[in-house]
Amino acid sequence: MSWKEKLSYELFEPDRDQSPGEIVFFKLFELFVLFYTIKFAWEWGVYTQFRNVEVVLPLGLANYFDISIFFDYNLALINAGFITIIGIASYFRLGYKWQYMVVMVLLHIQYVARFSQGEIPHSQNLIGMSVLCFAIGAWFFPDKKQMPRFVMGSIIFFIGLGYTSAFFAKLIGTGFNWFDGRHLWLWIGEKSIDILSREGAWSPNFLQSLALQSTAMASLILLIGWFTELIGFTMWWKKLRPYTTTLLIGMHFGITLTMNIRFDAFVIQLILVGFPWYILLDRYIKSTPKYLKRWV
Numbered sequence: 214m215s216w217k218e219k220l221s222y223e224l225f226e227p228d229r230d231q232s233p234g235e236i237v238f239f240k241l242f243e244l245f246v247l248f249y250t251i252k253f254a255w256e257w258g259v260y261t262q263f264r265n266v267e268v269v270l271p272l273g274l275a276n277y278f279d280i281s282i283f284f285d286y287n288l289a290l291i292n293a294g295f296i297t298i299i300g301i302a303s304y305f306r307l308g309y310k311w312q313y314m315v316v317m318v319l320l321h322i323q324y325v326a327r328f329s330q331g332e333i334p335h336s337q338n339l340i341g342m343s344v345l346c347f348a349i350g351a352w353f354f355p356d357k358k359q360m361p362r363f364v365m366g367s368i369i370f371f372i373g374l375g376y377t378s379a380f381f382a383k384l385i386g387t388g389f390n391w392f393d394g395r396h397l398w399l400w401i402g403e404k405s406i407d408i409l410s411r412e413g414a415w416s417p418n419f420l421q422s423l424a425l426q427s428t429a430m431a432s433l434i435l436l437i438g439w440f441t442e443l444i445g446f447t448m449w450w451k452k453l454r455p456y457t458t459t460l461l462i463g464m465h466f467g468i469t470l471t472m473n474i475r476f477d478a479f480v481i482q483l484i485l486v487g488f489p490w491y492i493l494l495d496r497y498i499k500s501t502p503k504y505l506k507r508w509v
Contacts, residue, residue: 376445458487
């Protein structure tokens with residue numbers, strides 16, 4: 214068996230029987246993705262409708278047509294409504310198998326309309342990528358067993374690839390001195406100004422104080438986070454996945470404590486996909502409810 218086939222078995226587990234716990238967990242995870250999809254769609258829609266005036270930086274599809282049309286005529290809100298309706302229909306498997314693909318395209322349009330102002334966050338990207346995996350899975354792998362395995366396996370693959378790619382992006386963009394502790398000092402200082410302007414006061418927490426007192430300590434903090442990103446790809450292997458996930462979650466808590474940057478949806482999704490929750494569910498589920506069988 215080649216390494217590609219071995220990796221495929223680690224991610225998609227084609228030989229493992231589908232259990233009731235796996236079915237229930239997949240629907241709960243799908244509900245999580247749907248919730249954040251609808252949440253982001255409306256948040257971006259309201260912001261676009263009432264605050265965006267002109268395009269400062271076109272992104273994605275906005276490079277090919279004038280996205281500013283979504284700033285008027287309530288189009289951003291209408292788009293959020295379509296995302297909500299089609300997303301719910303997709304969750305309950307009402308309609309066509311390509312509906313998730315429509316949700317993905319509409320959500321992308323909502324994203325590029327909202328973030329056409331020059332600042333591009335990436336804290337929502339993992340949800341968008343998950344919608345893409347659901348879209349491909351529903352269209353090309355609609356089987357009751359194949360779709361959950363493809364969706365979860367592909368999400369895990371892209372999470373691992375994303376974190377490891379982030380390591381090399383920093384290496385290529387800055388070089389080996391990326392983990393210089395003075396960089397962390399700068400980022401802490403920038404965020405302190407944001408908090409000071411918003412709340413009128415700022416004081417460093419324990420970890421920030423520790424980093425600001427020593428260049429070596431600040432460098433060590435960055436190096437640990439950087440190394441954690443490097444080994445992100447080890448999520449691809451089932452036995453290593455819980456340990457890698459734990460390190461990634463710890464890295465995000467460290468980012469929050471040092472730079473006040475929160476990745477709520479990221480961390481929740483890591484918790485959901487990084488551990489074999491279906492095993493825990495199987496202990497309490499004797500048989501799969503009939504209504505779940507119709508949904509999956």
